[in-house]
Amino acid sequence: MAEKTRIPQSGSSAAAAPASGWDFLLMMLTVMLLGALGTQSLIGTLYAWWGYRTQPGFEMTAYPAFIAVMNGIAGPLVVALVVVMGLCVPKRLLARRTLAAVSTVMVTVGVVTAAISGSMATGLAVYLGLAALIQVAVVVLTLTGARSLTYVSESRIAKSGSGMLHLGFILLALVVVALQRSPYMLPVFYVSAALLTGGSALAFYARSSSRTATTDEEAAS
Amino acid sequence: MFSATATATSLDALVTTLGQWGRFLDPAILIAAAAVVLAALAPAARRFLPAALGALTATLVIGEVVLAWFHLRLWDLAVLVDPVTGRVSGSFAVPMWIESEKLYVWALILTVIALVLRRHRAELQPTLAVAAALLATGALVWGRPFAEPLPSFFAQYGSYLAAWNSGDVGMASGAFQGLEGSRRFYYNTWYMWVHPPLLFVSYGAFVASFAATVLMIVKRRSSFEQTAYRWARFGYLPLTFGMLIGFPWAILAWSGESWWWSGKVNMSIMMWLLYTAYLHARLYLRRSGMWRVVAILAVLSFVALVLTYVTTYVVPGAHSVV
Numbered sequence: 001m002a003e004k005t006r007i008p009q010s011g012s013s014a015a016a017a018p019a020s021g022w023d024f025l026l027m028m029l030t031v032m033l034l035g036a037l038g039t040q041s042l043i044g045t046l047y048a049w050w051g052y053r054t055q056p057g058f059e060m061t062a063y064p065a066f067i068a069v070m071n072g073i074a075g076p077l078v079v080a081l082v083v084v085m086g087l088c089v090p091k092r093l094l095a096r097r098t099l100a101a102v103s104t105v106m107v108t109v110g111v112v113t114a115a116i117s118g119s120m121a122t123g124l125a126v127y128l129g130l131a132a133l134i135q136v137a138v139v140v141l142t143l144t145g146a147r148s149l150t151y152v153s154e155s156r157i158a159k160s161g162s163g164m165l166h167l168g169f170i171l172l173a174l175v176v177v178a179l180q181r182s183p184y185m186l187p188v189f190y191v192s193a194a195l196l197t198g199g200s201a202l203a204f205y206a207r208s209s210s211r212t213a214t215t216d217e218e219a220a221s
Numbered sequence: 222m223f224s225a226t227a228t229a230t231s232l233d234a235l236v237t238t239l240g241q242w243g244r245f246l247d248p249a250i251l252i253a254a255a256a257v258v259l260a261a262l263a264p265a266a267r268r269f270l271p272a273a274l275g276a277l278t279a280t281l282v283i284g285e286v287v288l289a290w291f292h293l294r295l296w297d298l299a300v301l302v303d304p305v306t307g308r309v310s311g312s313f314a315v316p317m318w319i320e321s322e323k324l325y326v327w328a329l330i331l332t333v334i335a336l337v338l339r340r341h342r343a344e345l346q347p348t349l350a351v352a353a354a355l356l357a358t359g360a361l362v363w364g365r366p367f368a369e370p371l372p373s374f375f376a377q378y379g380s381y382l383a384a385w386n387s388g389d390v391g392m393a394s395g396a397f398q399g400l401e402g403s404r405r406f407y408y409n410t411w412y413m414w415v416h417p418p419l420l421f422v423s424y425g426a427f428v429a430s431f432a433a434t435v436l437m438i439v440k441r442r443s444s445f446e447q448t449a450y451r452w453a454r455f456g457y458l459p460l461t462f463g464m465l466i467g468f469p470w471a472i473l474a475w476s477g478e479s480w481w482w483s484g485k486v487n488m489s490i491m492m493w494l495l496y497t498a499y500l501h502a503r504l505y506l507r508r509s510g511m512w513r514v515v516a517i518l519a520v521l522s523f524v525a526l527v528l529t530y531v532t533t534y535v536v537p538g539a540h541s542v543v
Contacts, residue, residue: 024505024508027501027502027504027505028502030498030501031498031501031502031514031518034494034495034497034498034501035494035495035498035518037490037491037494038490038491038494038495038498038521038525039491041487041488041490041491041494042487042488042491042525042528044482044487045484045487045488045491045528045532045536048482048483048484048487048536048537048538049484049535049536052536052537052538059537059538066482067481067482070482071482186469189468189469190469192465193462193465193466193468196461196462196465197458197461197462197465200457200458200461201458204454204457204458204500205454205458
């Protein structure tokens with residue numbers, strides 16, 4: 001029974017390359033981090049609900065402390081998510097060994113920047129800026145049809161969507177982490193929103209223009 | 222020259238007219254909803270389901286047209302005037318999916334989805350049709366869009382008219398300031414015309430996705446998983462865009478408020494994170510055992526959707542009606 005369920009879809013290609021263990025590990029890490037943030041949101045909401053019901057004036061007295069605790073818990077999770085995304089982004093462009101080296105350099109630059117500036121946000125911003133630069137290169141190379149990128153999909157539309165989607169995530173993280181008080185916040189946010197929405201549309205809806213169905217979905221990974 | 226008394230009289234007449242429409246539409250929608258439930262649940266009557274669903278869609282659409290007329294008249298009649306300067310500030314473009322009309326629009330969208338779906342139509346349509354019929358019934362019983370339209374808006378605008386009539390300029394000015402803020406940052410903002418319908422479309426798609434996921438779990442057929450995924454990816458796009466456009470609006474409209482980590486915002490983020498995790502995990506469906514992870518994430522995502530909706534009415538805070 002489960003065997004039937006495991007078959008991904010009717011139009012899938014048996015010849016499509018299986019996902020590597022590295023890709024799968026990154027995906028599972030992403031899912032776990034997203035799940036952890038979701039769980040935190042649920043627990044936080046339940047706590048706030050309980051607080052409003054049992055503590056008079058909860059919003060005036062205990063809410064700032066609640067926000068501080070939530071930020072404190074979410075901080076490491078978001079940092080981990082950003083790092084995983086940073087590892088995921090250049091995998092299209094680089095061989096795994098090079099990727100590991102580049103990722104290590106990026107993390108090191110981020111950590112050193114944070115240490116020198118005394119600001120975790122600055123370190124993250126530098127890290128995200130580097131990741132964004134690499135992803136811009138990936139998107140440009142994808143749009144120009146470069147063959148050096150390691151996508152499984154043969155659909156350029158889906159590949160472009162995937163690249164835009166990841167770039168959008170990075171820019172959104174940059175807005176939240178570093179640009180909240182910057183005059184560039186809204187323009188960068190709108191660019192990220194356009195990339196996320198347009199990228200989602202291309203990555204998830206380009207199937208009809210693809211030669212195989214499954215490969216398009218993998219392009220979105 | 223603005224007259225608060227004349228405005229109140231005109232609005233009373235408008236609400237009365239809407240109520241008269243409701244006396245025809247409420248029973249028509251309820252009868253159609255009952256027919257849908259009957260046709261979906263009784264195997265002998267199943268062949269009448271498309272007709273019953275069509276009737277429910279038609280009555281809901283007629284109701285929506287009547288509500289659109291009501292909102293247009295509201296734009297003409299409900300004017301906001303500064304009591305100090307006498308300057309006309311503007312009218313109210315009250316969105317057609319807030320307060321008493323929220324569930325109604327959601328029911329309409331789900332009904333249309335149940336009507337037009339093609340893949341696994343025979344298996345999915347009865348479930349979605351019953352869900353749409355229950356939503357439509359709930360919309361009339363709890364929302365009462367025709368009998369008691371826009372209660373918060375009318376309460377606020379009624380207070381403003383009463384303050385204007387009291388002759389106390391200070392009180393009238395205070396009421397004006399409060400209502401002008403609501404008009405500019407809530408009722409008339411473009412965001413309120415885009416954000417809710419996008420989310421309702423995504424919610425409707427996620428209901429279809431959830432129904433297909435349950436069928437996949439029960440019947441262990443991969444084609445149901447396909448259908449669940451297609452509806453989820455259809456819903457994910459408006460969900461993402463709808464939530465994204467909320468960010469700049471929230472910064473502007475809730476400036477100074479503790480909206481980050483408030484209940485509804487929290488739960489909305491959780492729902493989006495879980496659907497993102499589901500779509501991400503689904504990319505590796507061919508891996509042994511991954512279908513279980515994907516199924517669990519799909520169910521959890523839908524539970525998060527329900528909790529997100531309920532949170533609005535249970536947990537106080539920004540984006541809440543408690």
